[in-house]
Amino acid sequence: MNYFTQPQLFISAKAKKLxxxxxxxxxxxxxxxxxxxxxxxxxxxxxxxxxxxxxHYLAEYPDANFSDIQQQFIRSIPES
Structure with a gap:
């Protein structure tokens, strides 16, 4: 029998948590x-x-905290 696995994302524990x-x-x-x-x-x-x-954001800004990440994320998404 063939079993297919879903591709996994390889991200750091910090990136996953945030x-x-x-x-x-x-x-x-x-x-x-x-x-x-x-x-x-x-x-x-x-x-x-x-x-x-x-x-990717944490790779560029390793000392970023949640508030920094949230603000940049919101700036990245246009308002509808």
Whole structure:
């Protein structure tokens, strides 16, 4: 029998923690089409896009705290 596994995102524990906090606080749904705005792989769902973006942001700004990340995230998404 063949078993297929879903591709995994490899992100740091800090990026995962802060990304999940961002998802919770901003009520981001998995179906949100955020990849285009966050400049990540367009095949990522809303949660994956946030986690991957958070990883990239922390790579550029390793000392960033949650408030910095949240502000930059909000600036990245246009108002509807």
């Amino acid at each position: 990304g999940l906090q961002l998802i919770k606080e901003l009520y981001i749904q998995r179906s949100a089409r955020l990849a285009f705005y966050l400049d990540v792989n367009p095949s990522f769902d809303g949660h994956e896009a946030v986690l991957f973006w958070t990883e």
